[in-house]
Amino acid sequence: MSNGELLTSTADEPSFETATPETVLELDGVAKRYGSETIIPELSLSVRDGEILTLLGPSGCGKTTTLRLIAGLERPNGGSIRLQNGFVAGNETFVPPEERDVGVVFQEFALFPHLTARENVAFGLDGWEPEERDARVEELLELVGLEEHGDHYPDELSGGQQQRVALARSIAPEPDMLLLDEPFSNLDVDLRVEMREEVRRIIKKAGVTAISVTHDQEEALSISDRVAVMNDGVIEQVGTPERVFQQPKSRFVAGFLGHASFLSGQVHGDHVETALGRVLRDDIHGLAQQYDGTEIDLLVRPDDVTAYPADGTEADGQVVYRRYLGPTVLYRVELDDGDVIECMHNHSDRLELDERVAVRVTADHELAWFPAGQRD
Known part of the structure; x- marks a missing residue:
């Protein structure tokens, strides 16, 4: 479970x-x-x-x-x-x-190249009265911000504009x-x-x-x-x-749904003991009393943990991977107990490869968890 x-x-x-x-x-x-x-x-x-x-x-x-x-x-x-x-x-x-x-918008938009944007939008409204059809088309061109491009053909429109025409055409018949x-x-x-x-x-x-x-x-x-x-x-x-x-x-x-690391620990009363220290039970989502004494894995995202340079007994592991992403840097830390944790830092916080670090759980929300060993 x-x-x-x-x-x-x-x-x-x-x-x-x-x-x-x-x-x-x-x-x-x-x-x-x-x-x-x-x-x-x-x-x-x-x-x-x-x-x-x-x-x-x-x-x-x-x-x-x-x-x-x-x-x-x-x-x-x-x-x-x-x-x-x-x-x-x-x-x-x-x-x-x-x-x-049911209206469908396909990957390639599937606009008719020989029809203008206005004519593409009107394509599915053949059974409408002319005045109602024209009003509906103008309403939708305004909705998608293309009221000034109604007479343009698809090859005269940008990719984003073509997508808006395809969307308007699909919702035109309501x-x-x-x-x-x-x-x-x-x-x-x-x-x-x-x-x-x-x-x-x-x-x-x-x-x-x-x-x-x-x-x-x-x-x-x-x-x-x-x-x-x-x-x-x-x-x-x-x-x-x-x-x-x-x-x-x-x-x-x-x-x-994103980077996921799993931090192993054992449940003891009001907390879970991990290689990174204690995590309070109140900070873990839905951890029932029946799990006391059992091994679990806490889900930690890169923004849930922070790594700091450390020496000696203060260190929990070392940096084994670094990826620069512009505003942020993704680090992968191999803990001394074998767990691997990913951390996301501001680009100005620099850690070196192979550097010894201390890692702390700094999440400001409840953590999810899974029974130890569960793989799906």
Whole structure:
């Protein structure tokens, strides 16, 4: 059992605590196979009205397949998918993608090169009255900040502007759900950060429920109301970005969401004894009395610990790795007991390779933990 299993799973979305919003999408026991290969063994997930939920995981974990199942681009081999109170897959039902009222933004944006930005946005509004269609298009061009670029063709627009057009086109018909497949992967690094904030603003302003897919941890944490971390076709944890980062339910989640070091220790009454000294039980999340006398591993992130030059018996280990990151420097310290801890320091704090150091736990929040020896 991991520390996450001691949590109450309904308490990890503070933005939804005061009222329970409507569930607009529900996957129940969904499975997908290609021949003899099982991509998704059995997946269940619900998405709430108005939220942005991101499927996060490494390449090949099944997140894009899940998105395609929701869109109707793939048929599940088992389970069911319900969208807005109606089944769209399973129970002897399969609703084709064009009838699901779902918008999709692809990695490559898929704009029509022979149509202007305005015409691209209007493409899915053929059934609308001309005046209503024109008003909707102008409303969306203003929403995405492209009201002065409506007559430009895609090759006359920057990557960020093309993405905004693709987003406006997808939400123009007022879909029940918006799906974004690696929406920032084709943008350069600086534009990627800018567009995350912009896309979140646009989606929230439009009031659309959205599911995004990415393997980029920073992207998922910054854009999402909730994150679903996937591994080998299984959702390992769903929760707010803060919850999954600070209180991961598995070592996979802990490691995938950033640098993770594990500090071994033994529980003794009101504290845990470690190679770096005592850590009070009150500073450890959900450590029950039943674990007294047992070995556990504390999860420490690089900003949870600080290393200082030290000599003799004051030293806990030595620096074995150093990576300069500009504003910060990441150090890896091999402790004398064999544990390896990573520390993040300001660029002005310089430690040398092979230098002996003392390391202290300086976290200002509760630490997560796992039973000793548990590897997943």
